[in-house]
Amino acid sequence: MHLPKLxxxxxxxxxxxxxxxxxxxxxxxxxxxxxxVARESAYVPGQPVTLGVHLTMDPHWHTYWRNSGDSGLATxxxxxxxxxxxxxxxxxxxxxxxxxxxxxNYGYExxxxxxxxxxxxxxxxxxxxxxxxVDWLVCSAEECIPGGADLALTLPxxxxxxxxxxxxxxxxxxxxxxxxxxPKWQFTSQRLGDGSYRLSARPAAGQALPKDTYFFADDxxxxxxxxxxxxxxxxxxxxxxxxxxxxxxxxxxxxxxxxVAPGGGWGDGLSAAQVxxxxxxxxxxxxxxxxxxxxxxxxxxxxxxxxxVGGMILNLMPCxxxxxxxxxxxxxxxxGDDRRKIALHGWIYVxxxxxxxxxxxxxxxxxxxxxxxxxxxxQLQSPIIVVLLCLLLLALAFSLLGIFEMGAGLVGAAGxxxxxxxVSGSFxxxxxxxxxxTPCTAPFMGTALAFALTQSTxxxxxxxxxxxxxxxxPYLVLSLRPQWLAFLPxxxxxxxxxxxxxxxxxxxxxxxxxxxxxQQTGMNGLLQAMIAMLLLSIGLWTWGRWGTMFQEAxxxxxxxxxxxxSGAAALWFAYAGSLLLPPAAASDTSGEWQAYTPEKLAxxxxxxxxxxxxxxxxxxxxxxxxxxxxxxxxxxxxxxREHGVVLxxxxxxxxxxxxxxxxxxxxxSGVPLHILYAPGEGEPLLVRDLVSKEEIVSxxxxxxxxxxxx
Amino acid sequence: xxxxxxSVVLSFTLVAGPVAALAxxxxxxxxxxxxxxxxxxxxxxxxxxxxxxxxxxxxxxECPFVRKHYGSNHMQGLQRTYTKRGVTWLSINSGAPxxxxxRTPEAALxxxxxxxxxxxxVLLDPKGTVGHMYGAxxxxxxxxxxxxxxxxxxxxxxxxxxxxxxxxxxxxxxxxAALDEAxxxxxxxxxxxxxxxxxxxxxxx
Numbered sequence: 001m002h003l004p005k006l007x008x009x010x011x012x013x014x015x016x017x018x019x020x021x022x023x024x025x026x027x028x029x030x031x032x033x034x035x036x037v038a039r040e041s042a043y044v045p046g047q048p049v050t051l052g053v054h055l056t057m058d059p060h061w062h063t064y065w066r067n068s069g070d071s072g073l074a075t076x077x078x079x080x081x082x083x084x085x086x087x088x089x090x091x092x093x094x095x096x097x098x099x100x101x102x103x104x105n106y107g108y109e110x111x112x113x114x115x116x117x118x119x120x121x122x123x124x125x126x127x128x129x130x131x132x133x134v135d136w137l138v139c140s141a142e143e144c145i146p147g148g149a150d151l152a153l154t155l156p157x158x159x160x161x162x163x164x165x166x167x168x169x170x171x172x173x174x175x176x177x178x179x180x181x182x183p184k185w186q187f188t189s190q191r192l193g194d195g196s197y198r199l200s201a202r203p204a205a206g207q208a209l210p211k212d213t214y215f216f217a218d219d220x221x222x223x224x225x226x227x228x229x230x231x232x233x234x235x236x237x238x239x240x241x242x243x244x245x246x247x248x249x250x251x252x253x254x255x256x257x258x259x260v261a262p263g264g265g266w267g268d269g270l271s272a273a274q275v276x277x278x279x280x281x282x283x284x285x286x287x288x289x290x291x292x293x294x295x296x297x298x299x300x301x302x303x304x305x306x307x308x309v310g311g312m313i314l315n316l317m318p319c320x321x322x323x324x325x326x327x328x329x330x331x332x333x334x335x336g337d338d339r340r341k342i343a344l345h346g347w348i349y350v351x352x353x354x355x356x357x358x359x360x361x362x363x364x365x366x367x368x369x370x371x372x373x374x375x376x377x378x379q380l381q382s383p384i385i386v387v388l389l390c391l392l393l394l395a396l397a398f399s400l401l402g403i404f405e406m407g408a409g410l411v412g413a414a415g416x417x418x419x420x421x422x423v424s425g426s427f428x429x430x431x432x433x434x435x436x437x438t439p440c441t442a443p444f445m446g447t448a449l450a451f452a453l454t455q456s457t458x459x460x461x462x463x464x465x466x467x468x469x470x471x472x473x474p475y476l477v478l479s480l481r482p483q484w485l486a487f488l489p490x491x492x493x494x495x496x497x498x499x500x501x502x503x504x505x506x507x508x509x510x511x512x513x514x515x516x517x518x519q520q521t522g523m524n525g526l527l528q529a530m531i532a533m534l535l536l537s538i539g540l541w542t543w544g545r546w547g548t549m550f551q552e553a554x555x556x557x558x559x560x561x562x563x564x565x566s567g568a569a570a571l572w573f574a575y576a577g578s579l580l581l582p583p584a585a586a587s588d589t590s591g592e593w594q595a596y597t598p599e600k601l602a603x604x605x606x607x608x609x610x611x612x613x614x615x616x617x618x619x620x621x622x623x624x625x626x627x628x629x630x631x632x633x634x635x636x637x638x639x640x641r642e643h644g645v646v647l648x649x650x651x652x653x654x655x656x657x658x659x660x661x662x663x664x665x666x667x668x669s670g671v672p673l674h675i676l677y678a679p680g681e682g683e684p685l686l687v688r689d690l691v692s693k694e695e696i697v698s699x700x701x702x703x704x705x706x707x708x709x710x
Numbered sequence: 711x712x713x714x715x716x717s718v719v720l721s722f723t724l725v726a727g728p729v730a731a732l733a734x735x736x737x738x739x740x741x742x743x744x745x746x747x748x749x750x751x752x753x754x755x756x757x758x759x760x761x762x763x764x765x766x767x768x769x770x771x772e773c774p775f776v777r778k779h780y781g782s783n784h785m786q787g788l789q790r791t792y793t794k795r796g797v798t799w800l801s802i803n804s805g806a807p808x809x810x811x812x813r814t815p816e817a818a819l820x821x822x823x824x825x826x827x828x829x830x831x832v833l834l835d836p837k838g839t840v841g842h843m844y845g846a847x848x849x850x851x852x853x854x855x856x857x858x859x860x861x862x863x864x865x866x867x868x869x870x871x872x873x874x875x876x877x878x879x880x881x882x883x884x885x886x887a888a889l890d891e892a893x894x895x896x897x898x899x900x901x902x903x904x905x906x907x908x909x910x911x912x913x914x915x
Binding site: 070071072073100101102103105135137139141142143144145146220221226243245246247248249579599656657658 | 739912
């Protein structure tokens with residue numbers, strides 16, 4: 001029976017040839033065997049086929065998923081296809097978690113099929129020569145070895161799509177490992193106050209919630225791979241909290257990935273759900289206006305009014321007061337002038353305020369666009385700005401005291417504050433008023449500014465404009481209705497006295513600024529700043545004594561030389577001082593107050609303790625007043641003690657990215673902010689910028705079960 | 711609490727904690743201080759270099775990604791260029807004894823000589839304390855600390871996460887860019903980027 005035997009041999013050979021057409025020989029490189037395989041035995045022109053790279057790893061070696069986790073590298077496939085063919089993305093099977101020490105990787109052990117859909121040319125060609133370059137990183141617990149292979153395969157043209165029986169099982173197995181969409185579930189994600197993400201799954205009625213889930217994020221730049229994922233069930237929805245990545249670029253807009261619920265936890269046998277969500281902002285306590293979605297007019301109107309009133313209140317703030325009093329003096333001096341001229345000055349002043357707010361808004365918007373986490377008051381978080389303001393105010397005060405006469409153009413902006421005649425003087429005093437106003441985040445300001453920062457650039461500018469108009473309005477009203485100036489005293493000899501007296505609020509402001517500077521740079525920084533001020537004083541005094549027009553030209557030149565030299569030395573000391581750091585990195589919080597960290601907050605809450613956090617900064621006058629008038633009052637401290645409240649202080653004196661983020665999460669871009677957290681996970685009981693004793697006591701009364709003092 | 715005792719507490723927490731999770735340092739944070747033994751067997755503290763720009767480079771001489779940068783003399787070039795400009799460059803090896811890339815001080819000295827490496831110093835972190843403190847996950851993994859002691863950059867060394875030397879010329883080197891900007895007194899454009907490479911070979915439990 002030779003013939004059947006031969007026939008069988010021939011058939012076998014033909015079969016072998018056929019097989020070699022649809023998949024070429026496997027290639028081994030290092031610890032991986034790679035093979036290019038096709039699901040179909042032939043292609044029909046214009047109909048898609050599925051090709052796959054099958055990687056088989058040696059035992060205890062693994063290759064990586066598209067997000068490799070904390071380390072490692074995703075496998076890549078580069079196709080070389082005939083004309084008219086096009087490769088789709090890799091359909092990644094659900095990976096496994098590969099933890100090693102504290103490092104979490106996502107990948108595959110054993111074997112994996114990385115399949116890609118391939119579009120074929122519509123016009124019938126010859127056999128398709130397909131090449132794939134595969135590169136991988138294969139790692140064991142101990143070492144990593146990069147590898148790769150050039151794979152090839154020839155796919156003949158067929159009349160009808162036919163599965164390659166030899167590969168069907170392989171593709172079927174890989175297909176079963178692919179994540180699927182879960183139509184019965186609604187997935188949402190939110191950014192929480194501490195910067196972490198909450199991913200939630202809400203089922204259709206009757207669907208049970210899965211247990212022991214794990215979320216594989218697509219992008220390692222959004223969430224941390226190694227962080228534990230804590231699951232919570234709330235109102236019938238399952239949520240996991242995911243820690244944010246330190247490597248996030250800008251503000252991530254989407255949270256996508258594969259959410260695994262073992263044992264068909266999503267129902268209908270589905271274990272791996274494909275999740276795509278847009279990250280929503282989470283409002284806690286107070287309502288943060290919706291971002292991106294069209295702002296409704298009522299909200300905008302309310303915000304503009306708030307901004308306008310907030311701007312008016314700014315005039316009463318201690319940091320604007322010195323400049324305001326200077327301007328009132330200007331009023332008095334020009335009361336006898338032409339009224340239209342006064343009105344003109346009023347409008348110019350408004351323009352000065354407006355321009356500086358616009359510049360500020362433009363800068364803030366630009367920085368926001370650049371992803372910088374800056375916010376209102378940031379000028380005073382920079383020590384160099386603080387010390388320069390000190391020097392500026394010192395010069396102003398000396399000028400008011402008559403120690404020297406400020407020449408026009410010498411100190412430019414500041415000098416023209418008193419210069420009643422110049423239109424540019426009105427403009428510059430508007431600018432100066434704005435610069436000085438920034439540290440005082442009046443109660444209304446926080447919300448308006450945060451609102452502006454969450455809105456489109458246009459709306460942001462509109463809000464800033466309202467703020468500016470509010471601030472300039474009292475001045476404008478007086479300049480348009482000069483008859484009201486009649487309420488002001490008549491000019492006279494007392495004006496010089498008043499002028500000199502005006503120096504003292506300025507000197508007071510310097511004390512406050514120096515104190516801020518001391519907080520930022522320590523005792524040595526403070527010393528440098530005071531040396532700078534002494535040097536500037538000597539220079540200004542010399543100039544005032546020998547630099548006047550009554551002196552000979554050479555004397556004047558020498559006086560100018562002294563002024564410039566001492567000024568330069570002052571600037572150098574100021575700069576050197578601003579680089580110093582206070583001895584203790586953490587702000588020293590005395591007594592019951594401890595320094596805030598998100599970890600400590602979470603820990604205290606999980607231990608069942610209520611926590612009160614005071615977000616403040618040394619340069620924030622409002623914060624300090626609030627601390628003295630409310631937080632340190634005996635009845636408040638007693639109430640805190642009775643409820644076992646842990647007190648934390650979040651110090652924003654210097655720029656702090658974490659605190660900035662938390663302020664933003666509560667719709668604020670400045671301090672003060674006070675938050676009372678109940679034990680556990682829930683929303684804060686109280687979120688206020690300015691807080692009263694009554695509010696604290698009544699919020700404490702709402703604590704779940706008041707934990708008595710241990 | 712001064713920085714030294716803070717770091718002691720930190721390391722204590724890391725050793726004592728049931729799960730030594732990776733630390734959570736972010737750009738803008740004060741870089742935590744630490745003390746490690748260097749390749750000469752001497753104790754070196756980070757705060758000794760206070761006031762200078764400091765580069766921390768996590769390394770493992772046997773990792774192919776590290777070899778991409780050393781085999782091409784690229785890393786050594788960066789080390790020479792920037793140490794000459796006054797930057798302190800500390801290469802840190804957090805490999806645990808028995809794991810790939812672990813080095814005793816003597817071996818580390820020999821490795822550095824073989825590599826013709828030119829960092830300010832090579833520090834050894836066999837317990838992984840400092841690696842965990844900074845959340846170092848890969849080799850290489852780069853950190854730049856500013857003159858004020860705050861982190862200016864953290865993450866990958868460049869923009870092309872491969873082990874191929876051919877990719878070096880096309881890649882944007884993030885640490886070099888950050889250093890150039892920092893030295894010029896400019897703000898850092900890219901403050902963080904995903905680190906890539908081999909996993910740091912911390913002690914296995």
